[in-house]
Amino acid sequence: MTRTVRRSTAPASLRSTASANCSTPQLLCRCKPTTGDRLAIVSNGGGAGVLAADALAAAGGMLATLSEKTISGLDGAPPQGWSRANPIDVVGDARAMRFIDATIAALDDPGVDAVLVLHCPTAVATGEEIAKDLTEALAKRRRSAAKPVIACWMGPANAEAARAAFDAAGIALFDNLDDAVRGFCYLLRAGQVRAARMRAPSPSTLDEADRASAAAVIADARAAGRTVLNAIEARSILAAYGVPVVNARFAATVDALARQCDDLWSPFVLKIVSPDLTHKSDAGGIAFGLPSREATAAAATSMAERIAREHPEAHIDGFEVQQMVPCQSGREMFAGFGEDPTFGPMLAFGTGGKAVELLHDRALGLPPLDDGLATGMIADTRIAKLLTGYRDVPAVNLKAIVRVLNALSQIAIDQPEIAELDINPLVPTSGGVVALDARARIADPAHRTGLAIEPYPAEWEDDVTTRSDVALHIRPVRPDDEAVLAAMFAAVSAEDLRFRFLSGVSRVGHDRLVPMTQVDYRRTINFLAFAGEQLVASATLASDPDGERAELALAVRSDFKGKGVSWTLVDHVMRYARAKKIETIESVESLDNHAAIALEREAGFEIAPHGDCGCEVLVRRRVAA
Numbered sequence: 001m002t003r004t005v006r007r008s009t010a011p012a013s014l015r016s017t018a019s020a021n022c023s024t025p026q027l028l029c030r031c032k033p034t035t036g037d038r039l040a041i042v043s044n045g046g047g048a049g050v051l052a053a054d055a056l057a058a059a060g061g062m063l064a065t066l067s068e069k070t071i072s073g074l075d076g077a078p079p080q081g082w083s084r085a086n087p088i089d090v091v092g093d094a095r096a097m098r099f100i101d102a103t104i105a106a107l108d109d110p111g112v113d114a115v116l117v118l119h120c121p122t123a124v125a126t127g128e129e130i131a132k133d134l135t136e137a138l139a140k141r142r143r144s145a146a147k148p149v150i151a152c153w154m155g156p157a158n159a160e161a162a163r164a165a166f167d168a169a170g171i172a173l174f175d176n177l178d179d180a181v182r183g184f185c186y187l188l189r190a191g192q193v194r195a196a197r198m199r200a201p202s203p204s205t206l207d208e209a210d211r212a213s214a215a216a217v218i219a220d221a222r223a224a225g226r227t228v229l230n231a232i233e234a235r236s237i238l239a240a241y242g243v244p245v246v247n248a249r250f251a252a253t254v255d256a257l258a259r260q261c262d263d264l265w266s267p268f269v270l271k272i273v274s275p276d277l278t279h280k281s282d283a284g285g286i287a288f289g290l291p292s293r294e295a296t297a298a299a300a301t302s303m304a305e306r307i308a309r310e311h312p313e314a315h316i317d318g319f320e321v322q323q324m325v326p327c328q329s330g331r332e333m334f335a336g337f338g339e340d341p342t343f344g345p346m347l348a349f350g351t352g353g354k355a356v357e358l359l360h361d362r363a364l365g366l367p368p369l370d371d372g373l374a375t376g377m378i379a380d381t382r383i384a385k386l387l388t389g390y391r392d393v394p395a396v397n398l399k400a401i402v403r404v405l406n407a408l409s410q411i412a413i414d415q416p417e418i419a420e421l422d423i424n425p426l427v428p429t430s431g432g433v434v435a436l437d438a439r440a441r442i443a444d445p446a447h448r449t450g451l452a453i454e455p456y457p458a459e460w461e462d463d464v465t466t467r468s469d470v471a472l473h474i475r476p477v478r479p480d481d482e483a484v485l486a487a488m489f490a491a492v493s494a495e496d497l498r499f500r501f502l503s504g505v506s507r508v509g510h511d512r513l514v515p516m517t518q519v520d521y522r523r524t525i526n527f528l529a530f531a532g533e534q535l536v537a538s539a540t541l542a543s544d545p546d547g548e549r550a551e552l553a554l555a556v557r558s559d560f561k562g563k564g565v566s567w568t569l570v571d572h573v574m575r576y577a578r579a580k581k582i583e584t585i586e587s588v589e590s591l592d593n594h595a596a597i598a599l600e601r602e603a604g605f606e607i608a609p610h611g612d613c614g615c616e617v618l619v620r621r622r623v624a625a
Contacts, residue, residue: 012160018537034148035191036113038064039184040106041087044094045120048154048177049087052118055181061188063087070109073583075103095125096133103134103178107147114148114187116180121158123429127336132160148187152180181446210240211414218417227442228275232320234421236440241407243423244400244434246325252318256302266295269322271437272303276314278439283311283355289324295320325427327433331396333433334362335404337412342448347413349405350424351383368455369409372623374402387428398431398543413455416445460576463531466564470531474572475528477538482513484528488535493558499593500555504614516540523547525576529569536560539569541583550577552587554596566599575604586620 003369006153039056053063058087066086074082078098083089088106090098104201106115117134119127131153138149148390151166152174155157159175166173174180214237229237241353250258250273261268271286282287287299302601307314334352343366346589350362363380365373378384378401389395404426411421415486420441426433428556462477477485489497497505501512516538517528523545529537537559543550551575556565577585588610589596600619601607 008065011621013394014378024532034113036190037062037188038111038113038183040064040109040112041118042099042102042106042115042116043101043118043120044090044091044092044122045089045118045154046083046087046089046091048118048400049083049089049119052116052177053087053179053180054127056151056184059181059185061181061185063113064109066106066534067109067111070105074102081239092120092122093124093201094122096130098136099130099134103149104141104565107141107149109357112147114150114184116150116152118155118185119151119158119162121155124596126161127153127158128161128165131165135165135171138171139169146186150174150184150187152177152217169580180349186494196244196338203461205385209242209410209414214240214411214415221442222417222529226275227440229440230273230275230317231271231437231439232273235435237411237415237418237421237440238407238435238438241411243404243407244432245438246322246434246436248320248322250318250320254297254304254319256555257300257319257321258293258417260295264321264323265462267324270296270299270303271320271322272307273317273320274314277307277311282315283307315348322381322436325429325436331383332400332425332427333383334422335401335408335426336420337367338420338422339443343452345451347377347405347408347412349377349565350381350400352423356424365409367409367412368451368453369406371406374405374409376403378402381498396428403425404433404435413451416448417442419443419448424472425603449472450561457521457525460525460527460572462572464568466568468563469565470565471558472536472565472568473530474527475530475568476521477517477528479517481528481535482510482517484535485516485538488538488557489555491557491559496555496561499590499596500553502588502590520602527576529565529567531560531565535564538570539573539576541582541585543575543580547580548583550582552585554587561595567603570599570603576624580621584622585616589617591615591617 013091031570032535039061041049041052041056043052064086066088075084079091079094082091088102090102095625099119103115103117106112107598115529121127121128131151141606147173151171154176156175159173163173174183217229217233217236217457217594221227221233232248232250235248239245239452247264249263251257251260267288268290270287270290272280272283274280274285277283277285285303289294290299296506301317304316307316321563331403332351332353333349333448334356335349337347341347344475347365347367347369348362349365350356351359359382360383364378365379369377375398378398386393387396387398387401404423408421408423411418418440420439421438423435423437427436456478461473464472464474466472486508492500497508505512511561519526524540524542526538528535529539537560538552538555541550552570554566554569587600587605589600591614597617597619600621603621605619605621608618608620610616
């Protein structure tokens with residue numbers, strides 16, 4: 001649904017792996033995940049091709065549009081009078097060569113991201129023969145391997161006869177087209193999840209959030225012994241983070257209510273304020289379209305009498321009067337977060353209003369969000385189609401919804417005492433969206449599970465100057481830093497690479513760079529030091545599970561050694577370790593890495609023999625409080 005809980009943007013109808021065919025794991029293992037959703041279908045059965053295209057459309061996938069070059073190329077090969085479109089129908093009398101020509105043409109088309117080959121059993125050629133020749137032809141064209149090929153030999157017997165050929169070629173095989181299309185969508189989801197993980201965190205757009213004001217609201221409620229915030233308090237927290245909220249006033253009495261109306265434009269909306277009435281509309285605690293202060297006061301009197309009669313257990317704190325908001329076509333949304341015992345704070349978005357619990361239209365996400373993840377959450381809901389506009393109904397400002405979701409994500413991070421915060425409804429207006437109603441529950445943060453994904457630690461970015469007057473910008477690593485790290489290590493000498501990795505390394509490739517960029521900030525931090533646009537040093541600090549001990553690994557570009565870069569970066573690491581209450585920092589050094597050992601000795605590290613080879617030392621330093 002999202003990050004597998006939303007770091008995922010697969011077609012919405014394929015959110016559950018419960019329906020995965022047994023060939024799907026083979027597909028995910030054998031094919032490189034793709035982020036391209038344009039599928040070409042090659043089939044010797046016109047009906048099967050159309051059914052596959054329908055299944056793809058139902059799953060939210062995209063049928064690729066063939067280029068003119070591809071169409072012209074296929075025009076020169078049999079059969080004559082083919083469909084000249086996708087699905088590519090090679091006709092029922094097709095032998096292996098037609099499948100090969102069509103499949104390779106589709107793979108060579110720049111507008112195609114993956115190819116599904118469908119075979120319906122015929123008397124012209126066996127499925128086994130076609131599979132053998134097709135896989136041999138594909139094996140000779142290495143460039144085709146960059147795009148996934150999925151096979152569907154219709155019927156269990158037909159598929160079983162072809163299985164050996166496809167297994168040998170590493171191509172996943174299905175025996176029905178629904179599972180084959182579903183398999184492609186899972187492959188797409190895997191690629192999009194991977195791409196989402198690689199995306200660099202967006203800079204916070206909530207730097208102006210009034211965190212102190214929100215915390216004060218929570219503190220006042222705790223001081224009063226309350227765990228449930230009323231709508232006015234909940235909306236004030238939202239407003240502190242830039243969420244547009246309805247213009248409203250609170251009044252403890254009917255007389256005070258009439259005076260509060262003078263600050264608002266009519267017509268008015270009246271709501272009862274009671275901690276005992278979660279669903280005010282069910283209890284008759286909401287009145288709409290009140291034209292005047294007198295009508296509002298009369299409605300309040302009637303409302304209080306009715307609730308006292310029908311819900312005598314409900315304590316009434318007072319009334320809330322709102323300025324009625326003109327909504328666009330009644331498209332009500334829900335947005336909020338709650339506490340999950342496994343994942344911690346969990347964000348949700350979907351259809352709102354009275355039907356929120358009936359429709360179950362929700363996409364989930366984990367904080368921290370960014371614009372891309374928030375947009376994906378919106379797309380994963382059924383209400384998303386209504387938000388894009390239809391007929392004479394204008395589209396909703398999706399950027400405004402994204403800002404609301406980002407604000408909720410930041411509140412979940414900044415205010416751990418908030419266990420639940422719901423906006424319902426969030427409604428579109430001519431300029432964006434506005435939160436009409438909200439509720440919040442607070443709890444002891446000591447009982448909170450904690451964030452499943454540690455946010456990017458932007459507070460550990462710093463601009464410093466080394467003892468040799470080299471200006472450095474130090475920041476934590478981000479998922480998209482693989483290229484700059486690769487460039488830095490390319491400028492490190494072979495000897496320095498051996499010192500860094502304690503083995504003979506001629507090149508630092510993808511397998512080593514991934515764990516240096518894809519880090520869990522809770523356990524591992526990799527500080528990068530930039531001199532201008534150039535990355536010149538890296539310091540990785542990986543802590544043990546209890547966070548008491550951490551291992552440091554340092555690398556400096558060979559042409560920047562001797563300029564105080566190492567000393568400055570180690571000092572930054574020590575300040576970080578002190579803040580995180582790490583007790584001991586250790587590093588294993590090659591015995592002939594004299595420069596590093598001298599620096600660490602000067603920085604207060606103790607030196608001791610390490611291992612049985614006599615060629616390494618362990619340097620260790622206690623981190624002062």
